[in-house]
Amino acid sequence: EPEVTQTPSHQVTQMGQEVILRCVPISNHLYFYWYRQILGQKVEFLVSFYNNEISEKSEIFDDQFSVERPDGSNFTLKIRSTKLEDSAMYFCASSGYRQGAGELFFGEGSRLTVL
């Protein structure tokens, strides 16, 4: 069964460093998403992406964050100058329907620890 894959599964970084989290969405999907979940808290929407553009973003997704689809398969989330409060699980998701209309398929997440 097709699945969304994310790398790395766990990354530890120093405060102020840049981090890139990678995702390979399901191959025929066109809509891509990033979510964040701080330990013990809710799953928070960060950004959605379609046709090489950001479709929607939350107030969390500020200038510190950027997304990119550098090639035909990868979808990346870059966090510039990480802060302690960026420590969280980051989930990538993809869907084949008009944005959000159908089910979202999630990866297993990348755990980011900022020291």
Add this chain to the structure above:
Amino acid sequence: SQQGEEDPQALSIQEGENATMNCSYKTSINNLQWYRQNSGRGLVHLILIRSNEREKHSGRLRVTLDTSKKSSSLLITASRAADTASYFCRAYSGGGADGLTFGKGTHLIIQP
């Protein structure tokens, strides 16, 4: 602001019992989706119910939708230890970031 909010926040039942959790939303929707999250894992889609449907089944899952009350319920029958997880709803209303948000979820614990 988010669309779907789950209730109760936590639920603990004995194995074999039925578990019911609810989702309320604020505006008219196109569909409502339920997801499960096992601890530390990604969300898994369980079931989607459209606004013109009132009930939908999938295995031991039964979802109902009451658009007049802007609410949905998820019933898990004959619960098993493996059902221990957090359950989230997402209310899709045709676009915008609100339809991409999840509530705080219902944390379900099945006691053996």
